[in-house]
Amino acid sequence: MNCFYKMLVNPTDLKFRKRYIIALVLLGCGYLFFFLFPEVASRLTYCPFKTIYHIPCPACGTTRATLLMLQGHWSEALWTNPLALLTHLLILCSALWMLRDVIQGRETFLPAMKKQWKPIYLILLFLLLALNMSWNYYKGL
Numbered sequence: 001m002n003c004f005y006k007m008l009v010n011p012t013d014l015k016f017r018k019r020y021i022i023a024l025v026l027l028g029c030g031y032l033f034f035f036l037f038p039e040v041a042s043r044l045t046y047c048p049f050k051t052i053y054h055i056p057c058p059a060c061g062t063t064r065a066t067l068l069m070l071q072g073h074w075s076e077a078l079w080t081n082p083l084a085l086l087t088h089l090l091i092l093c094s095a096l097w098m099l100r101d102v103i104q105g106r107e108t109f110l111p112a113m114k115k116q117w118k119p120i121y122l123i124l125l126f127l128l129l130a131l132n133m134s135w136n137y138y139k140g141l
Helices: 002-009 011-036 038-042 048-053 062-070 074-080 082-104 109-114 119-139
Strands: none
Touching: 011 038, 011 062, 011 082, 038 062, 062 074, 062 082, 074 082, 082 109, 082 119
16 A cells, blocks of 8 residues: 555656556557457558568568457467467566556666667567568468
C-alpha cells in the first residue's frame, strides 16, 4: 500500500507514469479491439512493402497470427507468422516492465530501451527477420 501512496503524493514522477499508463491503456485497447472485433481487424491487413515490391515483408501475416492466437489457434498462428508469438511475448514483457515501473515509481524501461544494442543482437535480429521473410515467401503470402 505504501508504493501506491508514494505514487499519489510524488508529483515529480507523474510525467513518466502518465506516459506509461497511457501506453498500457492503448496497448490494452488494441488487444481488446482485436479480441472483440476480429472480423474488422482481419480487414485491416495492408502491407506497403508487398504492394511495392510484390514480395512479403518479415511482418506479413502478423495481424492474422495475432487473431489466431487470440482465438486459441496457436499452431495455425505459428504457421502463419512464427515471429508473431515472439513479438507478443516481448510486448507482454514490456507491458509488465512498465507496470512495475509505475508501481515502484522508477523509470527503468525507457532508459533501457534507449541503450545502444550490441552488434551481435542486431545481427541476430536481422537473421530472424530474414528467416521470417523467407518463410513468408515460401508459404506464398
